[in-house]
Amino acid sequence: MKxxxxxxxxxxxxxxxxEILNAIKPIERTERISLEQAVGRVLASDVKADMDVxxxxxxxxxxxxxxxxxxxEASQFNxxxxxxVGVLHAGESSDKPIKKGECIRIxxxxxxxxxxxxxxxxxxxxxxxxxxxxxxxxxxxxxxxRKGEDIKKGEAILKKGDLLSxxxxxxxxxxxxKDVLVYQKPRVAVISTGSEIRDPGSPLEKGQIYDVNSYxxxxxxxxxxxxxxxxxxxxxxxxEVRSAVLRYLDHxxxxxxxxSSVGERDVLVKVVEELGELIFHGxxxxxxxxxxxxxxxxxxxxxxxxxxxxx
Amino acid sequence: MKxxxxxxxxxxxxxxxxEILNAIKPIERTERISLEQAVGRVLASDVKADMDVxxxxxxxxxxxxxxxxxxxEASQFNxxxxxxVGVLHAGESSDKPIKKGECIRIxxxxxxxxxxxxxxxxxxxxxxxxxxxxxxxxxxxxxxxRKGEDIKKGEAILKKGDLLSxxxxxxxxxxxxKDVLVYQKPRVAVISTGSEIRDPGSPLEKGQIYDVNSYxxxxxxxxxxxxxxxxxxxxxxxxEVRSAVLRYLDHxxxxxxxxSSVGERDVLVKVVEELGELIFHGxxxxxxxxxxxxxxxxxxxxxxxxxxxxx
Numbered sequence: 001m002k003x004x005x006x007x008x009x010x011x012x013x014x015x016x017x018x019e020i021l022n023a024i025k026p027i028e029r030t031e032r033i034s035l036e037q038a039v040g041r042v043l044a045s046d047v048k049a050d051m052d053v054x055x056x057x058x059x060x061x062x063x064x065x066x067x068x069x070x071x072x073e074a075s076q077f078n079x080x081x082x083x084x085v086g087v088l089h090a091g092e093s094s095d096k097p098i099k100k101g102e103c104i105r106i107x108x109x110x111x112x113x114x115x116x117x118x119x120x121x122x123x124x125x126x127x128x129x130x131x132x133x134x135x136x137x138x139x140x141x142x143x144x145x146r147k148g149e150d151i152k153k154g155e156a157i158l159k160k161g162d163l164l165s166x167x168x169x170x171x172x173x174x175x176x177x178k179d180v181l182v183y184q185k186p187r188v189a190v191i192s193t194g195s196e197i198r199d200p201g202s203p204l205e206k207g208q209i210y211d212v213n214s215y216x217x218x219x220x221x222x223x224x225x226x227x228x229x230x231x232x233x234x235x236x237x238x239x240e241v242r243s244a245v246l247r248y249l250d251h252x253x254x255x256x257x258x259x260s261s262v263g264e265r266d267v268l269v270k271v272v273e274e275l276g277e278l279i280f281h282g283x284x285x286x287x288x289x290x291x292x293x294x295x296x297x298x299x300x301x302x303x304x305x306x307x308x309x310x311x
Numbered sequence: 312m313k314x315x316x317x318x319x320x321x322x323x324x325x326x327x328x329x330e331i332l333n334a335i336k337p338i339e340r341t342e343r344i345s346l347e348q349a350v351g352r353v354l355a356s357d358v359k360a361d362m363d364v365x366x367x368x369x370x371x372x373x374x375x376x377x378x379x380x381x382x383x384e385a386s387q388f389n390x391x392x393x394x395x396v397g398v399l400h401a402g403e404s405s406d407k408p409i410k411k412g413e414c415i416r417i418x419x420x421x422x423x424x425x426x427x428x429x430x431x432x433x434x435x436x437x438x439x440x441x442x443x444x445x446x447x448x449x450x451x452x453x454x455x456x457r458k459g460e461d462i463k464k465g466e467a468i469l470k471k472g473d474l475l476s477x478x479x480x481x482x483x484x485x486x487x488x489k490d491v492l493v494y495q496k497p498r499v500a501v502i503s504t505g506s507e508i509r510d511p512g513s514p515l516e517k518g519q520i521y522d523v524n525s526y527x528x529x530x531x532x533x534x535x536x537x538x539x540x541x542x543x544x545x546x547x548x549x550x551e552v553r554s555a556v557l558r559y560l561d562h563x564x565x566x567x568x569x570x571s572s573v574g575e576r577d578v579l580v581k582v583v584e585e586l587g588e589l590i591f592h593g594x595x596x597x598x599x600x601x602x603x604x605x606x607x608x609x610x611x612x613x614x615x616x617x618x619x620x621x622x
Contacts, residue, residue: 035511036541039530054520060618090547091506093518108618109507111518166530173526178512195402196420200346201489207404207422209365215484219350219477230347236401307371307419 010282010289019279020293024300027252029184035172038164040225041182047158052148053174057112061143064103064125064132065116068140079126079133088113103132112144119143150174185227189248190217193234193241193258193268194306213257213306221255242271249299258306268303272296321595330590331604335611338563340495346483349475351536352493358469363459364485368423370399372454375414375436375443376427379451390437390444399424414443423455430454461485496538500559501528504545504552504569504579505617524568524617532566553582560610569617579614583607 011019030044059065066082074080082103086094088110097115098104104113105127112119117140124136151157157171164172164182172180192214200210214230221228229251234244236258248254256268269292272278276296281303283291292303322330341355370376377393385391393414397405399421408426409415415424416438423430428451435447462468468482475483475493483491503525511521522544529539540562545555547569559565567579580603583589587607592614594602603614 035526036529036539037533039533051515055515056518058520089506091518109505109520164530166527166534169530170523170527173511173523174521176511176515176521178510194420195400199489200484200487204362204366204487207367207402209369209420210485210487212481212484215346216477216481218347219475219480222348222350223477228347 010284011280013283013285016280016283016285016291016293020300020302023279023293023295024253025298027183027186030181031184032179032181034179035169035177038172038180038182039166039169041164041180041185043158043160043162043164043168044181044183046156046160047172047175047177049151049153049155049157049175051175052153053151054145054147054149057147058145059106059108059110059112059119059143060145061119061121062108063106063119063121063143064134065098065106065113065119066103066134066138067098067100067116068118068138068142070100071118071120071134071137074134074137076135079135082132082134084127084130084132086113103134105132117141117144185225186253187229187251188221188226188253188255189229189231189251190214190221190255191231191234191244191248191257192306193236193244193256195235197233197258197306199233213304217255217257217304226253236267238267238270241267242275245271245275245296245301249297251299254296254299254301256301256303258304268292268301272301272303276301321593321600322591324594324596327591327594327596327602327604331611331613334590334604334606335564336609338494338497341492342495343490343492345490346480346488349483349491349493350477350480352475352491352496354469354471354473354475354479355492355494357467357471358483358486358488360462360464360466360468360486362486363464364462365456365458365460368458369456370417370419370421370423370430370454371456372430372432373419374417374430374432374454375445376409376417376424376430377414377445377449378409378411378427379429379449379453381411382429382431382445382448385445385448387446390446393443393445395438395441395443397424414445416443428452428455496536497564498540498562499532499537499564499566500540500542500562501525501532501566502542502545502555502559502568503617504547504555504567506546508544508569508617510544524615528566528568528615537564547578549578549581552578553586556582556586556607556612560608562610565607565610565612567612567614569615579603579612583612583614587612 071080083101084105085102086104088106090107090109093111094113098113118138120134120138126133192211196208197211198204198208211233218228218230234240269281272294276294278294281292290305294301382391394412395416396413397415399405399417401418401420404422405424409424429449431445431449437444503522507519508522509515509519525541529541532539545551580592583605587605589605592603601616605612
């Protein structure tokens with residue numbers, strides 16, 4: 001029996017993937033974009049904290065900034081009385097040190113005034129005629145969010161190559177970055193080939209079917225962060241396929257879909273062999289056996305079967 | 312001890328979520344968009360197949376279209392000889408019926424010519440001087456992808472409300488749709504409030520910190536398919552918060568972040584109670600206890616704590 005199969009040696013799937021990963025190079029082009037559009041993008045430089053977060057000791061509660069040791073004897077039945085010498089609303093701060101017997105009413109987030117080393121929660125106090133009655137002792141440091149507690153100045157906080165999740169976007173915002181250097185999205189050209197393929201929206205003639213694969217491939221690529229050029233459908237002729245490869249060499253990856261018949265598959269094989277290097281043709285996977293991969297001028301070219309019919 | 316907690320009754324988290332889901336309404340605005348941009352969007356109408364996919368019986372293989380019964384006796388040592396009366400390359404079709412003793416060479420994807428009821432794979436044939444030698448029997452229907460095998464004409468194939476995955480995009484393409492009616496993205500306004508909050512990129516003065524939450528919330532919303540307006544930072548004053556609510560009532564959801572101190576939290580509570588209905592304030596979750604939810608002119612307003620410090 002004559003063997004007409006063009007796949008002399010099918011490559012195991014894991015090896016095929018390895019070959020692809022060995023052959024491709026990471027994107028090196030970068031761009032600076034607004035932080036609010038950066039989710040899902042890839043950081044292109046290490047980020048060191050150039051400030052502490054929070055940048056100062058902050059009150060973690062609404063309450064009274066006190067010297068903790070003055071509250072040690074406080075209880076509901078024996079409140080400690082402190083003079084309220086100031087009030088800090090949100091966004092306000094005070095440089096005036098509090099002295100023995102004094103306290104300052106403070107809102108969550110305000111800097112702890114000098115002289116104070118703890119905050120008593122509002123719930124455990126009463127205030128009358130400028131006197132705060134402290135009903136519960138606090139330890140030094142109570143209800144204070146320490147300077148640098150979230151991020152220490154000088155800390156290497158994010159790394160080149162990090163995928164920017166909402167949490168990492170928040171880290172950059174907390175350090176005052178309003179924009180961020182990211183890698184450009186990979187540019188991928190998706191090309192359906194086939195003389196029987198028509199673009200959706202045009203009428204079908206006898207023997208023709210609609211192009212499905214360039215739409216599904218484009219969708220998968222968009223979901224995974226690529227920038228996609230969907231090419232007009234290319235006939236299976238060798239000159240047309242060669243022109244398409246050359247036309248899209250400014251992209252980072254060229255994906256062909258189609259050429260489901262042996263003759264058609266040969267067209268892309270020939271073009272890749274002629275213009276560059278064919279790395280594999282035929283993978284131990286079903287459907288998908290006729291998948292091919294090669295490099296043309298260093299650019300990866302992937303040929304996917306157009307048809308997922310049994311083979 | 313005086314109870315100054317503003318949260319008289321913390322709502323269990325599941326109940327809070329239920330209240331939110333009860334109060335919100337699905338988006339009804341639709342738009343027609345290009346199929347290649349539709350991945351991740353939500354279909355706004357049922358889709359019925361108005362054609363069969365494939366639209367005709369197709370060859371699933373490169374080979375020879377034959378009358379199956381003529382091959383029943385074929386073997387490698389006793390090939391059946393058939394006259395090759397035509398060749399169908401990809402995209403071609405033939406209306407001429409094949410007769411007894413005849414076959415047509417056919418490429419994958421071509422319509423099965425009249426008179427033929429099976430395809431013999433190229434691998435199990437040889438051709439010489441216009442005669443095909445069939446080396447293996449095939450049963451009727453062998454290597455044929457039947458008309459309507461993937462999708463039957465008239466079938467309700469996609470439903471209003473379906474999330475458009477790459478596979479569903481492919482279904483729409485196979486039916487010839489070049490655009491698709493989807494629901495518009497929900498429009499969400501994200502507003503950070505707080506007198507101590509500054510936008511990243513501006514210098515910090517004493518007691519100030521950078522706005523983190525509007526960036527993380529915006530990122531989470533973008534990742535989940537919303538269209539986001541990030542508002543400039545709004546001071547905690549009641550007039551400013553009221554204006555902000557009114558300004559963004561053309562959105563589908565207004566999310567406030569901030570007002571971490573009791574006084575500030577009260578501002579949004581008062582505004583929501585004044586302009587609409589407060590549904591809950593205080594949830595049994597940490598961090599996040601001071602979360603509030605209400606409706607203003609039917610629009611959901613969510614108040615998130617600005618600070619995730621321990622409470």
